[in-house]
Amino acid sequence: MKRLGLSGNYAVAYAVKMADVDVIAAYPITPQTTIVEKLSEFVANGELEAEYINVESEHSAMSACVGASLTGARVFTATSSQGLAYMHEVLFMASGLRTPIVMANVNRALSAPLNIWNDHSDAMAERDAGWIQLWVTSAQEAFDATLEAFKIAEDVLLPVMVNLDGYIVSHTYEPVVLPDEGLVRGFVPSRPLQNRVSPKFAYSIGVVGPPEAYYEMKYQVVDAIEKSREKIRDVDKEFGERFGREYKFxxxxxxxxxxxxxxxxxxxxxxxxxxxxxxxxxxxxxxxxxxxxxxxxxxxxxxxxxxxxxxxxxxxxxxxxxxxxxxxxxxxxxxxxxxxxxxxxxxxxxxxxxxxxxxxxxxxxxxxxxxxxxxxxxxxxxxxxxxx
Amino acid sequence: MTLGFRTIKEVPKDEFLAPGHRMCAGCTAATAIRQVLKAAGRNIIVTTATGCLEVATSYFPQTAWRVPWVHLGFENTAALASGIESAMKALRRKKKSEENPHVIAIGGDGGTFDIGLQALSGALERGHDFLYICYDNEAYMNTGIQRSSATPYCAATTTSPPGKRSMGQKTQKKDLVGIAVAHEIPYAATACPSYPIDLMNKVKKGLEVEGPALLHILTPCPTGWRFDISLGIELGKMAVLTGLWPLYEVENGVTRLTVQVPKREPVKKYLELQGRFRHLTEEEINRIQERADRLALKFGMGPLRQ
Known part of the structure; x- marks a missing residue:
């Protein structure tokens, strides 16, 4: 265990590194950027063994995340505001295809007028996307929620968005307790996840869901997010037992x-x-x-x-x-x-x-x-x- | 490099695009994809953009795909493929998986030339090891024949109709292979299912090179081009023989014509088979002939048959 002075964004990046993600696909946007800058640094230094995809847009970031997640890789991206809005349609695809993607959304107002500062209009506009949404108020909470997010996402097969307020949380340096790598590994084991895209089986994924099928398929997302309450409670409890900080809804x-x-x-x-x-x-x-x-x-x-x-x-x-x-x-x-x-x-x-x-x-x-x-x-x- | 197919007898009998799919009768895109999959074999993952091919092959609870297949959206199939390719690479490096399939992304002309061009450019520029295939039926056929930036000059579509003030499509087709080559990718080529050996060997080459490859396949569409459903393969041949669809490849920047046309047919013979060009006058036909002549000069095809 060590205590570091970290911004909320860096706290997220440390959590992602400690969760040993396999793929990061991200596009720069203020005020999220320092998360993915830090992660690029970790990958460049060999501190994190991952493929970092420098995509050309947030739309492609989320699309690449869905593809990567379907192969059984642990996947992360981060965005803000216009970036989240640009991902909009792919967010629904991510939940519909039940991909356990974790994304940090550093909350920022939506244009127009252009504004890089904080409010919640970006995440609120995506409330119906079938994503679990966690909200934090400090750098420590940002670290903890990001770790929890991987576990929740992978248990319920739904994507999780960790929301942290632009600048107020993202750029404020606070003392953050980082647990030992071994403890983190015990909480989110580094293993290949359930894969649905593999040359071993010829699944067709993302098919046409006609009126006779779409309704039931969509309902599965509704059902999964309803049932995730229980899982989130369990994860909060386990997190408390392992790390000494217990969270609730x-x-x-x-x-x-x-x-x-x-x-x-x-x-x-x-x-x-x-x-x-x-x-x-x-x-x-x-x-x-x-x-x-x-x-x-x-x-x-x-x-x-x-x-x-x-x-x-x-x-x-x-x-x-x-x-x-x-x-x-x-x-x-x-x-x-x-x-x-x-x-x-x-x-x-x-x-x-x-x-x-x-x-x-x-x-x-x-x-x-x-x-x-x-x-x-x-x-x-x-x-x-x-x-x- | 493994030897390509020399005759049709060497082509595997395996069928990875199952019969019974819902593509239109006479659709040559289905023929093209059937050939692509034969050349690629079983160790692949295919992504497909929204479009004719996607909706007609994956209507739940049926699927025509006998290989792993993913559809996500219209404009993002190259990005989806990027994610799959990168994840497989990461998982192998981290010893979490030993799987090493080829990744093939397929899009129509709308999903490639127009709405998917940004994602395609990104994926080509980043150097993912994958093969991108554009099956080009020269309009948005799935939504009912609307023009795209792949629609040829003067073609009639539902959004480029001829009329008092219009001769149909006002613009010329984009040079997709040129765009791909500008990314300095190792392999890009054109193909047509009327020339199956040429097409399948290009698929093999595209999969073998390390890094991105692009194959631009012209797939005549009886519904949108308005020709008899028995004529799809003939139409593809005429496109090649008139010089309007030169079959070539660009390997590490070096361009080579792969199917020579010693004596070119006049474009009129190609155009008059199609309802979408029915309204053309001599003036437009001459202009299209001039374009074929320019392409012939550029790629080293033979003179016009007199």
């Missing part, structure tokens, strides 16, 4: 007796927690719930942890223009709808295109949640920090 902060809470995802969680802790000192019963696993969505946890609260604010870092609400809010609201009694929900949008969301904004969000509960009616989505 959601991270709770001061939720035990909370009456009001904010639901967040990614790096915003840190600021929310600091503000909640301050408010607790003033006697306010507030807490923070951050979503670590967005797909499959933590339905049970949401109901159990939020169901009895008075008010809940959901902070989206992405928008669904013209929709009745924004992506994260929609998931939380839908999950709570089936419960007869539920908290009053307030929708917030904050931090688009890398706009800073300072502590004062969280303070006002907590205040607004309390206000709408007092008023007995939530307000239309509040765009926090938006200049008039």
């Amino acid at each position: 959601v991270n709770e902060y001061m939720m035990e007796d909370a009456e009001y809470a904010l639901v967040t995802m990614g790096a915003l969680t840190g600021t929310a927690k600091v503000v909640a802790s301050g408010l607790r000192k003033e006697g306010e019963k507030v807490g923070v719930l951050s979503i670590r696993c967005f797909r499959p969505f933590p339905k049970e946890e949401i109901v159990a942890l939020l169901g009895d609260l008075k008010g809940v604010g959901v902070v989206d870092r992405a928008v669904t223009p013209g929709g009745p609400s924004n992506p994260l809010f929609a998931e939380v609201a839908t999950t709570l709808y089936e419960r007869g009694s539920r908290p009053l929900l307030q929708s917030f949008v904050a931090g688009l295109g890398g706009r800073d969301v300072p502590a004062d904004d969280f303070k006002s969000m907590f205040g607004l949640v309390k206000d709408v509960v007092r008023e007995g009616k939530s307000r239309p989505c509040i765009y926090v920090g938006l200049r008039e």
Whole structure:
């Protein structure tokens, strides 16, 4: 075990190296690039025995990953924003063909206008692609989630996207504990995976699925991601036993007796927690719930942890223009709808295109949640920090 | 280099593209792929872009492929093949596998000339050891005969129809082999299933070289070109004999005509067999003849039969 000062991106690269991947196919895009730069370095130095494919686009990156994965190789790629959007159609093919690809997505806003800074619009636009989505808030979590991702993906035969916030997590240097190689090997053994493309058998893969077959084939993805909940729980537990850091579908902060809470995802969680802790000192019963696993969505946890609260604010870092609400809010609201009694929900949008969301904004969000509960009616989505 | 086939009797009897697939009657793309697979043998992995060949051979729960076969999307079959080739290489190096198959990527002209050109260029430039095959029926036949950048000058398609202000396709076919050769790949060639020995020996060469190889196969399409389904092989021959489809190869930058045409037939004989050129006037036919003459000069074919 050693402790290194690593950026979130380098932490991902170290996890990929320690997982002994066989193939990396990647294309540069800010703010992801330092992940694949580091991996190229590992391959060039002989520290990682892998084929590094310098593809000419993200579309080809994901296409090459699918091909490589079908042969039984362990495969990794990383991207951001436009790169993820460019992969869009291939993401569905990757899950449809049940390829256990691991991808780091360093969250960045989508154009236009061009913006290289953080928000969640890239990953939210791919929520229906049949990928498992993990979200992290620190470099250590980025390392741990990437290792877990290989195990989850290979166990359930679905691709996994590890999301880390552009710059805030990707470029911030933090102390990261790297476990010994042997321990990692025990967790994700280096062996050829199930291969479906081999000269040994003449399988046809990626066939035409007519109306009589497509529906059942698609349902297999639905079923697999539903059933992955159990597997993800097992992997989280095993990870905790082996490495001493246990993860869950959601991270709770001061939720035990909370009456009001904010639901967040990614790096915003840190600021929310600091503000909640301050408010607790003033006697306010507030807490923070951050979503670590967005797909499959933590339905049970949401109901159990939020169901009895008075008010809940959901902070989206992405928008669904013209929709009745924004992506994260929609998931939380839908999950709570089936419960007869539920908290009053307030929708917030904050931090688009890398706009800073300072502590004062969280303070006002907590205040607004309390206000709408007092008023007995939530307000239309509040765009926090938006200049008039 | 292993000796190529000299006569049709030496060609293996194995059939790796099973009969009963759904390609149109008279389709020469199916003939071409049948020949490709005979030459390639069993130790291969085939990827195929979306298109006629893909939809007509893999309609679940049936498949016509007796070799490992993967389809992913329309524009990315070269990238898919890149991933498979690289992964096999990595797995062998890491002693996780001993398999060492040839990788063959197949795309139609739409999937190669147009939407797949970027992925193809990337794969050729990176030097993957694979053979790319473009079966060229000169339009988007699978979606119903729309023009592509492989459609020849003046051909009628549903998106380049002749009319008061149009004589059909306005542009000339792209030089795909030229594009491939510009990547300095070790082997690129043209072929046509009307010349099966030439085609199959080119497949063998393409698989044997280390690094990328490209084979551009003209596959006359009775549905899209509008000719009698019995005439596919004849049409391919006429394309070659008129000089419009020179059969040549470029090995390490050196170009060689592989099928000589001592006396060329006039292009009119090729054009008049096809409904897609029915609207042409002498002026257009002459222009197409001039193109055949230029190609003949470039590749060293014989003079026009008078």
